[in-house]
Amino acid sequence: MKEGLKIFLRQLLRNKVGFAGFVILILIIFMSFVLPIFIPLDTKVKINEIYQPPSLKHPLGTDFQGRDILSQIIHGGKDVIIVAVFAGVIGTTIAVSLGALSGFAGGKTDMVITSLADILLTIPHFPLLAVLAAFIRLSSPIGLALLLGLLSWPGAMRAIRAQVLSLKERDFVEAARVLNLGTFHIIFKEIIPNMMNYIVMNFIFTMRSAVYSQVGLIILGFVPYSSHNWGIMIYYAWTRGAIFYKNSVLYLLAPISMIALFQWSLVSFARALEGIFNPRLREG
Amino acid sequence: MRKIFTHYLFKRFLRMIFVIYVVVTFTFFLIRFMPSNPVEIYIENLMSNYSMSYEDARNMASSLFSIDLDTPLWKQYLIYLKNLLRGDLGKSILSSNIPVAEMISGFIPWTIFSVGASLIISFFLGISLGMMMAYRRGGILDHCMTTFASIVSAIPSYLIGLLLIVLLGVQLKIVPLSYMRGSISPGVKPGFNLKFFLDALAHAAVPITTYVISTVGGWMLSMKGNTLNVLGEDYITVARARGLKDRTITFKYVGKNAMLPLMTSLAISIGFIFGGSVIIENIFVYKGMGWLLAQSINSRDYTVMQGVFLIITVSVVLANFIAELLYVKLDPRIRR
Numbered sequence: 001m002k003e004g005l006k007i008f009l010r011q012l013l014r015n016k017v018g019f020a021g022f023v024i025l026i027l028i029i030f031m032s033f034v035l036p037i038f039i040p041l042d043t044k045v046k047i048n049e050i051y052q053p054p055s056l057k058h059p060l061g062t063d064f065q066g067r068d069i070l071s072q073i074i075h076g077g078k079d080v081i082i083v084a085v086f087a088g089v090i091g092t093t094i095a096v097s098l099g100a101l102s103g104f105a106g107g108k109t110d111m112v113i114t115s116l117a118d119i120l121l122t123i124p125h126f127p128l129l130a131v132l133a134a135f136i137r138l139s140s141p142i143g144l145a146l147l148l149g150l151l152s153w154p155g156a157m158r159a160i161r162a163q164v165l166s167l168k169e170r171d172f173v174e175a176a177r178v179l180n181l182g183t184f185h186i187i188f189k190e191i192i193p194n195m196m197n198y199i200v201m202n203f204i205f206t207m208r209s210a211v212y213s214q215v216g217l218i219i220l221g222f223v224p225y226s227s228h229n230w231g232i233m234i235y236y237a238w239t240r241g242a243i244f245y246k247n248s249v250l251y252l253l254a255p256i257s258m259i260a261l262f263q264w265s266l267v268s269f270a271r272a273l274e275g276i277f278n279p280r281l282r283e284g
Numbered sequence: 285m286r287k288i289f290t291h292y293l294f295k296r297f298l299r300m301i302f303v304i305y306v307v308v309t310f311t312f313f314l315i316r317f318m319p320s321n322p323v324e325i326y327i328e329n330l331m332s333n334y335s336m337s338y339e340d341a342r343n344m345a346s347s348l349f350s351i352d353l354d355t356p357l358w359k360q361y362l363i364y365l366k367n368l369l370r371g372d373l374g375k376s377i378l379s380s381n382i383p384v385a386e387m388i389s390g391f392i393p394w395t396i397f398s399v400g401a402s403l404i405i406s407f408f409l410g411i412s413l414g415m416m417m418a419y420r421r422g423g424i425l426d427h428c429m430t431t432f433a434s435i436v437s438a439i440p441s442y443l444i445g446l447l448l449i450v451l452l453g454v455q456l457k458i459v460p461l462s463y464m465r466g467s468i469s470p471g472v473k474p475g476f477n478l479k480f481f482l483d484a485l486a487h488a489a490v491p492i493t494t495y496v497i498s499t500v501g502g503w504m505l506s507m508k509g510n511t512l513n514v515l516g517e518d519y520i521t522v523a524r525a526r527g528l529k530d531r532t533i534t535f536k537y538v539g540k541n542a543m544l545p546l547m548t549s550l551a552i553s554i555g556f557i558f559g560g561s562v563i564i565e566n567i568f569v570y571k572g573m574g575w576l577l578a579q580s581i582n583s584r585d586y587t588v589m590q591g592v593f594l595i596i597t598v599s600v601v602l603a604n605f606i607a608e609l610l611y612v613k614l615d616p617r618i619r620r
Contacts, residue, residue: 017434121552122303124600126559127577131593134581135314212440216563219442220578238446238567244461249450256443264438 018272032077090149099160410503437501
């Protein structure tokens with residue numbers, strides 16, 4: 001295991017972009033989960049300090065109610081990341097279970113699951129979410145994560161199914177079958193560990209699309225929960241017109257940069273992982 | 285052979301019809317079985333706000349949703365299907381007596397225009413740049429463009445839209461802000477005249493740029509990868525050995541073969557851009573289907589919402605089918 005970690009880090013260091021993504025990802029997570037303990041959220045409305053330019057007291061200036069923007073950025077990542085991780089876990093779990101079931105069972109089960117996935121893939125994802133948001137009260141981050149996760153499995157499911165189909169013909173699975181180890185053992189002990197890379201990649205990509213969808217829903221005002229997060233900041237910057245004035249531009253740019261950085265670091269990290277998992281892609 | 289070809293497309297066609305049917309059924313039951321049943325809410329609303337009797341309120345609701353509330357559910361469902369086939373999507377709850385179908389026909393051209401143009405521009409720009417990157421791999425140009433492509437394809441499209449408003453409209457003041465709000469200037473009437481075309485184009489320019497920037501990176505990167513693969517193929521070496529002109533090899537051999545696998549991504553991209561249009565059209569107040577969908581959700585205008593969602597889905601499914609047809613036409617291997 002220790003040896004594996006060493007190889008992992010060495011390979012990660014080789015891919016400069018991937019390493020940068022990894023470091024930024026760690027920094028963002030640290031900022032969102034550790035820093036809030038030490039830095040309080042500025043919630044006091046100060047009428048005489050509206051849209052202040054950056055200063056020592058407020059490094060990123062203040063918002064439409066005179067509140068410090070930096071403290072909102074620090075506190076605003078937690079919800080976004082929690083929703084993304086939960087949606088990723090739910091979506092990936094469904095994708096792996098259905099993918100393994102579909103690839104293993106074949107026949108009618110396979111047909112039903114793949115058709116269901118195909119139909120869900122054809123329906124445009126975001127409009128469907130938006131329509132569902134009109135009916136389900138998405139008042140908590142977990143509820144939102146559940147909805148995002150429940151709708152985000154089809155793409156990953158197809159990739160997992162293809163993997164299961166190819167793995168199931170390999171010799172070691174054949175051997176396990178001859179030894180009569182049972183389907184449960186074969187799926188969880190033989191097949192899933194051998195496609196961990198696919199699962200991790202799909203998890204990261206599901207997280208990424210969950211960030212896209214949740215921030216999109218928040219910007220349109222479809223998610224009524226009122227905590228501070230980057231999406232809500234963009235929503236206010238946009239609806240209160242901060243976007244149209246030069247002085248208030250940081251209120252919009254700060255959360256946009258955080259989301260863009262987070263998304264970019266996820267993608268770069270995933271690409272680096274792909275290189276680590278797939279030795280053929282390793283450079284020289 | 286001809287038979288298999290038609291058979292393959294026939295299966296695709298059946299699937300398309302099936303998906304549309306599933307979505308139609310889904311919206312029917314969504315409106316009736318969700319925790320906040322809009323029909324009941326509407327009836328209660330009429331009773332309390334306009335002091336109508338239950339009977340009157342019910343009659344009004346049934347005419348708006350174009351359903352007969354007295355008949356059993358399965359009959360309501362059949363009538364709903366029959367109405368849909370006739371193009372009747374019910375009437376708007378808020379702006380009473382405007383048929384939803386008529387409303388949609390005023391909004392859909394804008395989305396088809398902006399989304400369609402973006403898709404075509406992005407695809408061709410992406411594959412040209414991607415090929416260029418593959419031919420000059422390792423150079424500075426390749427490095428810069430790969431970095432650009434991986435950054436823009438990671439940022440959500442609507443954030444690129446907001447950044448463009450800030451950059452072009454507020455900081456640099458290149459594009460007047462009025463051209464980034466609305467789909468047309470007030471007072472300009474749609475018609476076949478130059479003034480209308482120019483005005484519509486000016487308003488669509490930044491939204492189209494947004495769609496293109498957010499999707500072109502993906503095309504560039506996949507085209508680069510595909511081109512590199514094709515360049516390693518034997519038939520390229522043979523073509524070179526035969527002394528064919530570089531131009532012919534680049535366009536007829538490399539370009540065509542590297543482009544083919546992207547046709548399948550085109551279908552996914554159509555759905556993605558359409559989906560993204562819900563947010564982007566709202567940012568630019570661009571009055572297309574995405575704008576209408578978000579408005580109807582915000583104002584709880586369920587009949588409009590139902591109709592718009594249906595039409596968006598049907599458009600995406602149809603576009604997918606067309607992409608499929610194109611793919612079959614371009615790649616003879618599939619037909620066999």
